[in-house]
Every structure is written in C-alpha cells, then in structure tokens.
Amino acid sequence: MRRAFLALLARDIRLAAGMGGGGGMAVLFFLTVVAIVPLGVGPDRPVLELLAPGMLWVGLLLASLLTLDRMFQADVEDGSFDLLSMGPLPLELVAVAKSLAHWVVTGLPLVIAAPVLGILLNLPPATMPYLMLAMLVGTPALSFIGAVGAALTVGVRRGGLLASLLVLPFYIPVLIFGVGAVEAAAGGFEGQAARQALLFLAAITLAAIAIGPLGAAAALRAILR
Amino acid sequence: MTTSDLRLAAHDLACIRGGRLVFEGLSFELAAGHALVLTGANGAGKSSLLRQIAGLLEVTEGRIELQGGDPELGVAEQAHYVGHLDGLKPMMSVVETLRFWGGFLGGPAEAADAALDAMALAPLADLPVAYLSAGQKRRLSLARLAVAPRPLWLLDEPSVALDAASVARLKDFMSAHLAAGGLIVAATHLDLGLAMAAELRLTREMAS
Numbered sequence: 001m002r003r004a005f006l007a008l009l010a011r012d013i014r015l016a017a018g019m020g021g022g023g024g025m026a027v028l029f030f031l032t033v034v035a036i037v038p039l040g041v042g043p044d045r046p047v048l049e050l051l052a053p054g055m056l057w058v059g060l061l062l063a064s065l066l067t068l069d070r071m072f073q074a075d076v077e078d079g080s081f082d083l084l085s086m087g088p089l090p091l092e093l094v095a096v097a098k099s100l101a102h103w104v105v106t107g108l109p110l111v112i113a114a115p116v117l118g119i120l121l122n123l124p125p126a127t128m129p130y131l132m133l134a135m136l137v138g139t140p141a142l143s144f145i146g147a148v149g150a151a152l153t154v155g156v157r158r159g160g161l162l163a164s165l166l167v168l169p170f171y172i173p174v175l176i177f178g179v180g181a182v183e184a185a186a187g188g189f190e191g192q193a194a195r196q197a198l199l200f201l202a203a204i205t206l207a208a209i210a211i212g213p214l215g216a217a218a219a220l221r222a223i224l225r
Numbered sequence: 226m227t228t229s230d231l232r233l234a235a236h237d238l239a240c241i242r243g244g245r246l247v248f249e250g251l252s253f254e255l256a257a258g259h260a261l262v263l264t265g266a267n268g269a270g271k272s273s274l275l276r277q278i279a280g281l282l283e284v285t286e287g288r289i290e291l292q293g294g295d296p297e298l299g300v301a302e303q304a305h306y307v308g309h310l311d312g313l314k315p316m317m318s319v320v321e322t323l324r325f326w327g328g329f330l331g332g333p334a335e336a337a338d339a340a341l342d343a344m345a346l347a348p349l350a351d352l353p354v355a356y357l358s359a360g361q362k363r364r365l366s367l368a369r370l371a372v373a374p375r376p377l378w379l380l381d382e383p384s385v386a387l388d389a390a391s392v393a394r395l396k397d398f399m400s401a402h403l404a405a406g407g408l409i410v411a412a413t414h415l416d417l418g419l420a421m422a423a424e425l426r427l428t429r430e431m432a433s
Contacts, residue, residue, distance in 0.1 A: 003328055003329075003331060004328065004329045004330070004331060006328075007325055007328030007329045008329055010325075011314075011317075011325050011329075014317075015314055015316065015317070018316050075312075077310075078310055078311065078312055078313065078314070079308055079309075079310025079311060079312035080312040080313075080314070081312075082279070082281050082306060082308060082310070082312065083306065083312050083326070083369075084329070085280070085281065085301070086279060086280065086281075086301045086302060086304065086305075086306060087302070087329050087330055088302060088329075088330070088331055089329075224281075225281065225282060225283045
C-alpha cells in the first residue's frame with residue numbers, strides 16, 4: 001500500500017511539474033496578481049505595508065485555486081481513474097496522494113515566492129519569517145479542502161469556476177488566521193498573538209487533512225459509479 | 226498465483242443506465258482457465274457488464290463474486306480492466322507508464338520489462354506516449370495486464386486498432402493467462418480464437 005501511495009504521489013508531482021501540468025502557472029499568477037496591486041492602489045508605502053498581508057494571502061488563495069480543477073478530472077477523462085480505483089489504495093488515500101502532490105507543486109512554490117512579493121509590497125523584513133511560516137502551515141489546508149471541491153466538480157465541464165465557488169468560503173478561516181499571524185508579527189506581538197494565529201492555522205490544516213480526503217472520496221464514489 | 230479453484234459467479238444481475246434497463250436476470254459462472262466472450266449488438270450492455278464486474282458501475286440488482294479468491298480483496302482488486310479509454314499520460318514514456326502501474330498495483334519490479342516484451346513494445350520503451358499510434362497505445366494498455374499478476378482480466382474490445390501480428394500476440398498472451406489458471410471476460414466483435422472460451426450473447430432490451 002505504501003509503494004502504491006508513493007508511486008501515485010511521484011507520478012502526480014511529475015505530471016504537474018512537467019509541461020502543461022500547470023505547476024509553474026500558479027506561481028506566475030501569484031506574482032502577477034500581487035504585482036498589479038501597487039498599480040491599483042498607488043505606490044504609497046504605508047498603504048502598501050498595511051495591505052500587504054491581506055493581498056499576499058488573497059493572491060495565494062486565488063493562485064492555489066487555479067490548478068485545483070484538474071486534480072481528479074484529468075485522470076477521470078483519460079480513464080486512469082478507473083484503474084486507480086481498482087488498485088490497492090482506498091479512494092481516501094488516492095485523494096491524500098493527489099492533495100499532497102497538489103501542495104508540493106502549487107502550495108510550496110507559492111510559499112517560496114511569497115517573501116519576494118512581500119518586498120514588492122513593502123512588508124517589514126522582520127515579519128517575513130512569520131509570513132513564510134504561516135503560509136507553510138496554512139497552504140496544505142488549501143490543497144486538502146480544495147480536493148473536495150475538485151472531486152465534487154469532476155464531471156462538470158469547465159468545473160474550475162464551480163469548484164472555486166464551492167471552495168473559497170471554506171478558505172476564509174485560513175485567510176483570517178494567516179493574515180492575523182502576519183499582522184500580529186508586524187504590530188510587534190511576535191510572542192503571543194502571532195503564535196496563537198499560527199496554532200489556529202495548524203489546527204485548520206490538520207482538520208482539513210483528516211476530513212478533506214474522506215469528503216473527496218465520498219464525492220468521487222457518488223459521482224462516478 | 227493460486228488460481229486453480231477460482232470461480233467468477235454472477236447472479237441475477239441487472240443494469241439500469243440513465244433510466245433505461247440495459248439487461249436483467251443475467252447469471253453466469255466462469256471457472257479458472259476459461260474465458261467468457263461477450264457478444265451482442267451495440268448498446269446491449271457488454272461494456273456495462275464489464276464495468277459492473279470491475280466495480281466501476283453500480284450493480285443495480287444481483288451480485289458478483291469471485292469464489293476461491295483472496296477473501297481480503299474485492300473482485301475489483303483481483304481484476305485488470307482494459308476499457309475504451311486508454312488511461313495513458315502523453316508525457317510519460319512507455320516504460321515509465323508500465324513501471325508506474327507496476328508500482329501502483331504492487332507488481333514485481335522486473336515485471337515492467339516482461340510486459341514490454343509481451344506486447345513487443347521494447348523498441349518504443351523510451352518514447353513518450355504522445356508519439357504513439359492508436360494501435361501502439363492499445364498495445365501499451367494491454368501490456369499493463371502483465372505488470373502485476375491478477376487472476377481476472379476484463380477486456381473491452383481488446384483487439385480494436387491492432388494489426389494482425391498484434392492480434393496474434395494478444396491471443397497468445399490471453400492463452401498463456403488462461404493456461405496459468407486465469408479467467409478472462411472479454412467483449413468483442415472479432416473472433417479471438419481462444420480455446421477455452423464460452424460465449425454469452427447479450428440481447429438488446431428496450432425497456433421503454
């Protein structure tokens with residue numbers, strides 16, 4: 001079972017990171033969204049500093065939605081999913097492998113790109129470690145919650161939009177505590193407030209990892225059989 | 226593979242798709258070393274029956290069991306399915322595809338190379354799937370049968386797009402599986418010329 005899981009994880013990462021997989025696309029999208037903010041609100045430094053945590057997180061959420069819809073759909077369309085569902089892995093673990101692959105290819109590069117964009121938005125350097133830590137802790141939740149939306153819209157043509165509508169409301173807690181951690185750090189409350197927000201983010205991620213695959217597998221069973 | 230006392234049994238199967246009754250009251254038994262060839266007009270339910278056995282389609286009524294198999298595993302986990310969709314990724318090479326499925330399905334490491342030979346794919350091993358012809362893709366789909374030993378093969382029109390030499394190779398491949406005590410259920414319009422084959426003819430049911 002472990003071998004099957006690792007084989008699927010490695011294949012999905014390879015496919016998503018390769019040409020047309022959309023892995024690099026999310027980072028470019030993130031970059032573009034954040035880069036046009038100063039053009040929209042003006043290059044006023046204090047304003048940008050104020051907006052930075054929120055804009056970075058909103059950009060991150062939107063970017064991680066971008067590649068979500070293909071998580072299961074690509075395999076369902078070409079018939080791979082039939083074979084995957086006959087394998088030794090329960091669908092729940094297939095969903096875990098696919099969510100994890102989505103995080104590695106989409107979430108992780110976004111976290112790495114974030115500090116660069118933070119500079120662009122005049123985010124104080126002292127808050128950078130908090131920004132990265134909060135994003136590192138929070139992004140897995142985006143992939144695992146997103147898996148449910150991707151599974152529910154697996155049979156819908158151009159399901160990406162519908163998946164986004166379904167999933168975005170459930171991203172709000174991640175957004176609130178993610179921004180909270182960075183703002184607390186910016187306000188000089190590194191100790192308590194930032195730590196609390198980070199712990200909440202960790203709790204949301206753990207809950208998403210526990211519940212997301214169950215929901216995704218149930219949706220896939222209901223829709224595909 | 227201890228398949229000598231295996232038996233695939235279907236009792237009183239019914240299939241309803243999109244509100245239309247495809248078939249009902251379908252029963253059959255298949256012993257180890259034997260093949261069941263499904264024939265019938267388009268829409269008679271050959272693919273639906275195969276997908277039901279593979280656990281990919283809801284069994285509306287009745288039940289399917291593999292007697293004498295691994296009690297820990299369902300029918301689907303002891304079966305290979307080759308359907309109309311090839312399940313291939315254009316950017317993966319032929320050998321990568323077989324290695325992935327071998328790893329995923331828990332086959333032995335050297336089986337991928339054996340599978341290459343079974344369908345004469347060795348010269349194409351490093352070619353990305355995107356450059357394969359329709360017949361070559363079909364051969365790769367069929368080669369997947371050899372990456373992990375599973376007793377029951379479910380084949381939906383396995384000979385589509387294959388040239389004469391490949392059809393002959395497919396026949397040898399299937400005969401070897403039967404000789405080793407495997408079971409095959411195949412839907413086909415073409416006589417594959419298998420020795421131990423029974424025919425199940427599905428007739429069109431118009432329920433409305």
